[in-house]
Amino acid sequence: MRVVIVGGGMAGTRLAAELSTRDTAGRLSVTVVGAEQAPGYNRVLLGDLLAGQLSTSDLRLPGSTTAAVRTGDSVVGLDLAHRSVRLRSGATLGYDALVLATGSAPVLPPLPAPHVYPLRTVADYTRLLDALPGASRVVVVGGGPLGVETASTLAGRGIEVALVHRHGRLLPADLDAEGGGALRRFLRSRGVTTWLASAAVGLRTARRGRLDGVELDGGRCVPADLVVVACGAQPRVALARGAGLRLAAGGVAVDDALRTSDPHVYAVGDCAAHPGARRGHATPAWSQAGVLADRLSGRDPAARYRGTPHVLRLRAGLEVVAAGDQEASQTDRVVQVADGTRHAYHRLVVRAGRVAGLVAIGEHDAVPTFVDWYERGTPVPAAPFGMPSDRRS
Template sequence: MDTRTVVIGAGMAGARLARLLAPVCDVALLGDEPHAPYNRVLLAEVLAGRYAPEVIALPPVPGDPDGPGGPGGAGTVRRGVRAVRIDREARTVHCADGSAVAYDRLVLATGSNPVLPPLRGTSGGLPEGVHPFRTLDDCLALAALARTGTRAVVIGGGLLGVSAARALAERGADVVLAHHGPTLMDRHLDPAAGALVRTHLEGLGVEVHTECHVRGLRSGGRQTVTGVELADGFVLDAECVVLACGVRPRTALAAEAGLRVRQGIVVDDELRTSDPYIHAIGDCAEHSGTVYGLATAAVEQADTLAARLSGSDPAAAYTGTRALTRLTLGGAGSLDVAAFGEPAPRPGDDVVQLADATRGAYRKVVVRGDRLVGGVLLGDLATVGALARAWEGDDPLPDAPLLHLLTTDGGF
C-alpha cells in the first residue's frame, strides 16, 4: 500500500474518498473552498431557505478541524488551499499559499466550473449582483440578494437553472427564466415533460421564456447589474442574475501537468490517468468517453478507488454508471421529476406513454427488444424504483403487456 495519498478537491467525490481512506491510509485532502465539504445537490434547498448551510454538510473527514478527532485525526484536511501545479517527477503538489505537499498517489477530484457565457458587459468581470450557481458561496450571495419583490433573472433552463428559479421564487423574488432551447431541461426531458415543468414553474410565479437568447448584461453605478439584454434588444430589469449555463470539467491543473485530457481528465477502469501514480474521479474525470457530472457516478468512482488504494479489493474496477436524474420542484403542489437513459426512441423501439394534464402527471418509457432503455416520469413517482432497478441492472422485462410498466408497481 502506498504511504501517502493526496486528494485535490473536497467536493462529494474527494471528501468521500478521503473519508474512506483515512482509517487505513495517510491521506491529505486539499479543498479550495473555506467551508467543510457539503452536498452540492442540496444547494437549491439552501437558496430556497428550506435548509441552513450546516444541514447539507457531508459526514466529516477525519483530520478536519471541525470533525471528530480535530486536526490531529487520521488524515489531514486543509481548507481554502488551492493547488496550482503538479510536479510529476518530484511527486509534489504546489499550492497558492506557497506550500508543497508530497504524494505517493495523487487523486484529482477537482470537479467542474460553471460556464460563463461571453456576454456584453462582462469584459471587466461579472457586475455586482451576478452569480453562477455552483458553490455554497454563490448560494449564500444569491440568498442575501433575494427577498420579496427582488427582480431576478435566471439565464439557463437546464436542471440547475430550473432549480435556481424555483428556489428564488420560494424566497418571494419576481423571477424570469430565460432559456435558449425550445423546452426546459431539454437535455433530460422530452418536450411534453419539459412543458409540464414550465407549467409548474409558472404556477410558482416564474415568468418563462424559451428560445430566448441573451446578448448582454447592463449595469449602473458601482457596476451593479440593472438588466439583462436579449438578442432582440428587449431588456429584462434585474437586481439579481443567476448564470446557470452549464458546467465544464476543471482540467487545467491536469493539462498543465501533461496528463491526457479530452473533455475531462481521461481515466481507465482503474480510474488511473495517463500517469500511473495519478487518478481522477468525479465531475473532472472522463471514463470511456463520458463525463458524468452526476453525484451517483462520483460516489461509485470514489468507492471503487477507495477499495483499490486501501487494498480491500485491489481488483476493483469502474465500468460506468447508469444513473437516474431526480429533481423535486417545491412550492404548493410540488412536482417530482425523474429521467434516465434514452428518453428519445430510435426506429423500432416501443414507447409507452401516459399523461394526465389535470394532475400534472406524465410517464413515458422506451423499450428496445426486451430491455428498458430510458424513461421520463413526472408527478406520482411510485413506479420509479422498480423501473430504475430494471434499467440499472439491464434486466429483461417481465413477460407482460408493456402498459404494466407504468402501473404503480412498475409491472414487477
C-alpha cells in the same frame, strides 16, 4: 503510502472518509488540499439552503478521521517526475498516489460580473441569499436541472422569476419535447415565465449602476434586479493539462482503475472522464471514490469502476425523473400516459424489451419500479402502467 487528494469537494471528501475507514492498519498518510474555505459539504443540498430548509451546518459531509485537511489552499502545479505538488501557500507535498478531484467550474455567460450570481459553492449561495432581500425580480439564465430547480425555489419565495434558456425546451439533455413542455407548464403554474430559444446577451442598468433588466438576443429586455446563472459547468483540468496528462471529452481521461495516463495519478468526480459515467453528478463521483478507496487502501487492489447508470432526479416542487435515451427509433416501443390537469407525463422508451429511456413528470406509483427496471435491465411487461389502455406508438 502518501496519498494527496486535490479538491475537498464531494468526491475528495468521500474518498478521504472511505480511506480512513478502510485503512485499519494505518498504512496511509492522506492529505486533502481544498481551495474552498468551507470543509467538505454536500453540494447537492445547496438548493435546500436557498429554500430556507437547511442551514450551512446541515450540509457537512462525514469527513476523514485521519487525513490532514488543508482548506483555503490550492494546488497550483504538478511535478509528475518528482511526484510532488506545489501549493499556493508555497508548500510542496510529495506523494506516492495523487488523486485529482478538482470538480468543475460554472460556465458564465458574457455578462458583467457584479450583477451575476453563479451557483456552485456555499459561498455563492451565501452571496445570493444576502442579495435576495433587495430583489423582487430575478432572471435565471439556464434551463438545465440547476436552473429549473432554482427558478422554482425562488418563485416559491414569492419572487417574480423569469427563466431564460438557449434551447427550445427545458432540460434538453434529459427530457423529450412533451416532457419539457409539461415541466414548462408546471413552472408557469408556479409563476415562472420561461423564455426559450433565447440567449442573455447583455444587461441594462439604471441610475447608479443598478440593474434594470437582462437583454435577450431577440431584442427584448426582461426586467430584473438580479441575475442567477446556471449555464452548466466545465471540468477543472488546468492542472492535468499543464502536467501533460491525457484529456478526453473535456475531462481527465481515466481507465476502470480510475488511473490517468500517469500510473501514480488518479482522477475521480466531475473532473474525470470515464466512458461509463455522466459527469456533473454526485452518484458517479461517490462510486468512483469507493472504488479508488478499495484500491489505494489495499482492501481490493483489483477493484474496477464500470460506470454508473444515470438517473436524473429533480427537486423543483414536482417529481421529475429522467433516465437514458429519449430518442425513440422505429423499432422501439413507446408507452406513455399524460394528465395535463396534474402536470403529469410519464413515458417509457422500450428497446429490445428493456427500458432504454424514461421520463416521469409528476408523481406516479410505478416510477420507482421503472427506475429499477432501467437500472437492472429487467424485461418490461406488456402494460407497464398496469392499464390495458397504455398508449403506444
